[in-house]
Amino acid sequence: MQPEEAERKELYNYQQQDIDAIFEKFEGKPNNYHLLYQLPTGGGKTVIFSEIARRFIEKYGRKVLVLTHRIELSKQTSQMLNGFGVRNTIIDSAVKDLPQDNDFDCYVAMVETLNNRLKDKKFHMDYVGLVIVDEAHYNSFRKLFTYFKDSLFLGVTATPLSSNIELPMYETYDELITGEPIKALIDKGFLANAAMYGYDVELTSLKLGINGDYTVSSSDELYSRTIMQDLLLQSYVARSSGRKTLIFNNGINTSLYVYETFKAAGLPIKHLDNKTPDVERKKILSWFRKTPDAILTSVSILTTGFDEPTVETIILNRATRSLTLYFQMIGRGSRKLPNKDYFTVIDLGNNAQRFGLWSDPVDWHYIFKNPELFLENIRSDAEIESYHVYTMTDELRAKFANTLDVTFDVEAEFRQATDDKEKPKVVIEKSIRQHAFMCIENSETVSEARKLARELDGDIEYRVKQYAKLLSKTTKNYREWLVEDYKNRLSVMIGRIFHKVKDNDDEDEDIELNKLN
Structure with missing residues (x-):
């Protein structure tokens, strides 16, 4: 099976340097030496290992096997090899037998297909001198390694981190060589x-x-x-x-x-x-x-x-x-x-x-x-979110244009409540009150104010999360209840004080509004 030939790629300096470094690593190494090569996505890994295959065949007179985990990758690899003048064939489900005296210098194979043929003893690959493993961080390739104990191995990946923590890459590969980093x-x-x-x-x-x-x-x-x-x-x-x-x-x-x-x-x-x-x-x-x-x-x-x-x-x-x-x-x-x-x-x-x-x-x-x-040291979601600060989008802020300050410092209010020997819940009450005034002074009717309150879900959840963190020990169910209770109490407060604020009938409410602004 021969896909159409890809256009021959010119090697960049960094690619040529990496190829030379890989061949230097191979020199004098025993059979079954496993080398892992890392290069970022977009750096041209397929180009590099296609030239490695060409040079290996020319230098050592032995055949090369390229392992892939998807049929699309097999086809792309075969085309690239054709572009480098490497006679190759794809071993897919249609290939049932492989004569030892075939004319190909390189094979491109899917893992499962090749494993089945080797188990059935349909193929004999003692003549393969180099096995190239594309996307080497996948672990499905390991089952084939036992068939190639007299071959050199080159694993190629953008991320030398095994997809299975139980099968770390340092157990499969003897050494890692890295190419140019993304920034370079x-x-x-x-x-x-x-x-x-x-x-x-x-x-x-x-x-x-x-x-x-x-x-x-x-x-x-x-x-x-x-x-x-x-x-x-x-x-x-x-x-x-x-x-x-x-x-x-x-x-x-x-x-x-x-x-x-x-x-x-x-x-x-x-x-x-x-x-x-x-x-x-x-x-x-x-x-x-x-x-x-x-x-x-x-x-x-x-x-x-x-x-x-x-x-x-x-x-x-x-x-x-x-x-x-x-x-x-x-x-x-x-x-x-x-x-x-x-x-x-x-x-x-x-x-x-x-x-x-x-x-x-x-x-x-x-x-x-x-x-x-x-x-183990990847940042947890809890740690990441502890640094999150809620900020209104410009679009949402415009809906509260009549309010000078829409912020509320939960931590400062919590400290103040502690100093005044008040219960922590006073912090939530003050927050609800401020949100109520924000909605009222930017609305003409109670229903408009309550509708506007629903736009504050993100701010409410952030404030409740900050409050719960200060309480130290809270359950997820309690935090979820706090959010729902907050929203319900906000709706009630809007209805209770809307006309008092709008009509300025209550001097205390008017004074409090000025304080909050």
């Missing part, structure tokens, strides 16, 4: 720079699964909420309107909600997930490629093996505790074009606060040697 590739003009915009998101409802990342069900529940859909749409309009945008979600339900939300707003959007039929998928990707302002909302399918340089915005409409996934998602927008020096990243999952900015330096050698410690 940006500075040298090989990658576009990322303009990153984050929005503080409350993630306490998310649950962790057995794989260490957030569960699909809890993510769907959070990101399908109206408040999150509104935040997504508003952030898109503010930061990416009219630009080609790729949205990553954790669940199919969320992505479908996103599709309906954007479609209702009259925006050009399509949905794609791993259940989308191949024919429809190809049509959608073709549409996305050709449409300048296209929006594609997706789930678990475009993080690897997808290359569309014209993407201008990446939206992380999900939270993840996977460093690999974080880099993979953002990397989809990093391809450089003559008219594309920057791309936009909108983070709706506190991900940059968890891992740092995309272009920040990363000590991959430390992570490779100490993956358990690295994972």
